Amino acid sequence: MSGENTFSQHCSWNSVFLCFDLFFIVRMFVFQRLQPVNRSRMSGSPAVRVSIESSCERQVQEVSLDGVETYVPPLSMSQNLAKLAQRIDFGQGSDSDEEDLNGESRESEWSKQNPDEEGPVKFQPCLWPWDSVRNNLRSALTEMCVLHDVLSIVKEKKYMALDPVSQDPTVAKAPQVFQLISKKKSLATAAQVLLKGAEKLSKSVAESQEQRRQRDFNAELLHLRSQWKLRKVGDKILGDLSYRSAGSLFTHHGTFEVIKNTDIDLDKKIPDDYCPLNVQIPSDLEGSAYIKVSIQKQAPDIGDLGTVNLFRRQPKARPGAQAWHSKLEAAQNVLLCKEIFAQLSREAVQIKSHIPHIVVKNQIISQPFPGLQLSISLCHSSVEKKNQRTSPDKTKPDDHLYVLEHNLHQLIREFHKQTLSSSVMPHPASVPFGPKRLRLAGPMAYDKAEISSLQPSDGLLEKIIKQAKHIFLRSRTARTIDCLASRIEDPQIQAHWSNINDVYESSVKVLITSQGYEQICKSIQLQLNIGVEQIRVVHRDGRVITLSHQEQELQDFLLSQMSQHQVHAVQQLAKVMGWHVLSFSNHVGLGAIESIGNASAITVASPNGEYAISVRNGPESGCKVLVQFPRCQAKDLPKSDVLQDGKWSHLRGPYKEVHWSRMEGRNFVYKMELLMAALTPCP
Amino acid sequence: MRCSVCQVPVAEGKSVQQTVDQLHKKLEQLGGVKQGSFFVDCETYHTTGNASGQPSKLLYVMHNSETPLSCLALYEGGPYLTADANFDVLMVKLKSHFQNAKGHKVESRGARYRYCDFLVKLGTVTMSSSARGISVEVEYCACVVPGDCWNLMKEFMQSFLGSNAPEIPSVFTSKPEGLFAPADCMDTMSQYLELFSKVRKQQVLPGSSVR
Numbered sequence: 001m002s003g004e005n006t007f008s009q010h011c012s013w014n015s016v017f018l019c020f021d022l023f024f025i026v027r028m029f030v031f032q033r034l035q036p037v038n039r040s041r042m043s044g045s046p047a048v049r050v051s052i053e054s055s056c057e058r059q060v061q062e063v064s065l066d067g068v069e070t071y072v073p074p075l076s077m078s079q080n081l082a083k084l085a086q087r088i089d090f091g092q093g094s095d096s097d098e099e100d101l102n103g104e105s106r107e108s109e110w111s112k113q114n115p116d117e118e119g120p121v122k123f124q125p126c127l128w129p130w131d132s133v134r135n136n137l138r139s140a141l142t143e144m145c146v147l148h149d150v151l152s153i154v155k156e157k158k159y160m161a162l163d164p165v166s167q168d169p170t171v172a173k174a175p176q177v178f179q180l181i182s183k184k185k186s187l188a189t190a191a192q193v194l195l196k197g198a199e200k201l202s203k204s205v206a207e208s209q210e211q212r213r214q215r216d217f218n219a220e221l222l223h224l225r226s227q228w229k230l231r232k233v234g235d236k237i238l239g240d241l242s243y244r245s246a247g248s249l250f251t252h253h254g255t256f257e258v259i260k261n262t263d264i265d266l267d268k269k270i271p272d273d274y275c276p277l278n279v280q281i282p283s284d285l286e287g288s289a290y291i292k293v294s295i296q297k298q299a300p301d302i303g304d305l306g307t308v309n310l311f312r313r314q315p316k317a318r319p320g321a322q323a324w325h326s327k328l329e330a331a332q333n334v335l336l337c338k339e340i341f342a343q344l345s346r347e348a349v350q351i352k353s354h355i356p357h358i359v360v361k362n363q364i365i366s367q368p369f370p371g372l373q374l375s376i377s378l379c380h381s382s383v384e385k386k387n388q389r390t391s392p393d394k395t396k397p398d399d400h401l402y403v404l405e406h407n408l409h410q411l412i413r414e415f416h417k418q419t420l421s422s423s424v425m426p427h428p429a430s431v432p433f434g435p436k437r438l439r440l441a442g443p444m445a446y447d448k449a450e451i452s453s454l455q456p457s458d459g460l461l462e463k464i465i466k467q468a469k470h471i472f473l474r475s476r477t478a479r480t481i482d483c484l485a486s487r488i489e490d491p492q493i494q495a496h497w498s499n500i501n502d503v504y505e506s507s508v509k510v511l512i513t514s515q516g517y518e519q520i521c522k523s524i525q526l527q528l529n530i531g532v533e534q535i536r537v538v539h540r541d542g543r544v545i546t547l548s549h550q551e552q553e554l555q556d557f558l559l560s561q562m563s564q565h566q567v568h569a570v571q572q573l574a575k576v577m578g579w580h581v582l583s584f585s586n587h588v589g590l591g592a593i594e595s596i597g598n599a600s601a602i603t604v605a606s607p608n609g610e611y612a613i614s615v616r617n618g619p620e621s622g623c624k625v626l627v628q629f630p631r632c633q634a635k636d637l638p639k640s641d642v643l644q645d646g647k648w649s650h651l652r653g654p655y656k657e658v659h660w661s662r663m664e665g666r667n668f669v670y671k672m673e674l675l676m677a678a679l680t681p682c683p
Numbered sequence: 684m685r686c687s688v689c690q691v692p693v694a695e696g697k698s699v700q701q702t703v704d705q706l707h708k709k710l711e712q713l714g715g716v717k718q719g720s721f722f723v724d725c726e727t728y729h730t731t732g733n734a735s736g737q738p739s740k741l742l743y744v745m746h747n748s749e750t751p752l753s754c755l756a757l758y759e760g761g762p763y764l765t766a767d768a769n770f771d772v773l774m775v776k777l778k779s780h781f782q783n784a785k786g787h788k789v790e791s792r793g794a795r796y797r798y799c800d801f802l803v804k805l806g807t808v809t810m811s812s813s814a815r816g817i818s819v820e821v822e823y824c825a826c827v828v829p830g831d832c833w834n835l836m837k838e839f840m841q842s843f844l845g846s847n848a849p850e851i852p853s854v855f856t857s858k859p860e861g862l863f864a865p866a867d868c869m870d871t872m873s874q875y876l877e878l879f880s881k882v883r884k885q886q887v888l889p890g891s892s893v894r
Contacts, residue, residue, distance in 0.1 A: 430769060438752075442767030445750040445868040 247420030560597025724790035
């Protein structure tokens, strides 16, 4: 029984193990292991229930053909128990390490001591398989209790306290450098990524620009083609800027080449005047040119001919025009100027005239009038000679006749049109080429005058010389009239120039009047028709006078007309005032001979016959006015016995000259009116 | 512009050249200005291929320096034609139908005078380079209707031709009276044709014979 007691004693330790009840109170197990402090505690705290369950998963025994799984039937309670019991190793104790050892030693002792009690000992190995479970659980409980106790003690802060682990200062410093390096590296990586992306972007932009440039080039080419003639020769694009298709017969080829403008740096900003197209014009058409036509006094010596190289400011290109457009236009202008000059020089050499024309280098000189020189020069300057801009000729008045330059251009264009005129075609097969009217000259029996009117007779040079002559004559006439008008105040000379005129003919109406008496004294009205070489004057009274180009002739003529006007004015005034005209002569044969024209004279008598005024006016001698008094007023008349009657003293007698310059009145007619009024006594 | 007349004056005891010089002097004294020269010529063509024995009609092709680009073809009294200068070439091509009577070519060459509105052409009529007579053509440029200015022209002609001034040519009298019938170059040419026919019919002029 001692064995049973010991066994029971031993079982008191293992009483829990002997219990086949699996729902075991851990508290009791832990109770024996914990501190006495906790024991009381542990005894009052609620029990921790631990439940152990086996997994509910059942093993699949088999899967039938229709997918139904057959599970292994779970072991029943008794089967399970039996399985577990077989695993119990009764030969071992399983409390703690020491007690395990003790247990083992005790168990070994006990097994040595009590081989009899193998029976009940055999009963115990049924519980040993749970030993490890129990030990593990008990150790877990121990750990948990310890932890709980530690935490509760720490909470009180009486016996235990929590302290943070101090940071090692050396560890804090080192990361800054690392941070820097790491930041640097990360930034570098980021930068690399960004750079790659930027590179890609810029490449794509450059590509699109290139495409745009290509498109721009094509667009520009289209634009160019809409205004200029282009053709493709091989891989070059050539154009034609000559006037050949417009009827010119000049032999210059006038070909320009269109090239692509690739000298542009894509990275830099594209300039505003960038153009993807560039034109290459022939080298002899570069720069700009114009034809200068001027009339000068004849140069005393012929030595310095051919040095005309005046240059005027280049006309500013239109803001909207492309560079190539202005370049091509300038080149075309140069070509046209060259053609004009070639034509002129050819004619100057071929055509015979009284005074031969001189052709020197780029100048043609001819003499329209004696003492005068007409020079037509081709002024062509290339772009490099920009320093000639500030030529000293700016101080000289510009005697360039722009009208004639324009006319030259027009004439050459007319000539082009004639060669291209459609009146040539269609024509009958039997007649040669020519204008239609000329073809009819034969069958219609045109005479020479009609034929010559059909044919163009004058060449370019002759035409332009005629025009220059006319322009010069016209300007000189105007200058003469203006000079006279400013010099002489009484009578006044008025010139009314006609707006409508021809290149070869202009007309002006010249009126000579006295101020204040325009309605009364308007007998001198002259119509001047200025031609190429002569001036034809048509007087109001029907006379037609032809004056030559000498300005002295015109001046003399006008002066003579002005002197005649004064006398005419007296005549008209006499009519108005009631005076009688006794005699009137436009050209008196008495008195001094005038060098210009003739003197005119008039004698008028007062209404009652008492007084008479005699006026003699000459262009050079001026005017002379004499008044005839009645005899009774003359003081120095000898009394005669012959005249008995007093009535004879009322006859007019001696003459007395009037100091005309001391007369009151602003002009001749006014003075005359005052004189007449003074000599007419009030009734 | 085209009212002219031509005639043959008679030279008394002088050669043709002397008469012409005389007339020149008279005109210059009158105030005429010499303005170059003129010529009128006439070629005769026979029509060939005539079946019947009738005398073939003669076609006269005339040129006038006043209308230098024209060629005038006339049948005597018959239809007239004014053509281009290429008509001569055409006549060459029509050689088979028209034969040129080369010996019958008559022409008149001389000086041309202008006196205000009058144009006077004094010419020597030659046939195969022998002078046969003198032709005087007077043209009054200001008038187109011959009937209106005939008297004026006759007076003018009398001033330098004296008694040799002719009567109004039949060309103008045959024109319908009252209607506006302007004279044209064809009238001139028909008058010349008459003159040349007269000259052709005459025998060869001896040096100093009277005509």
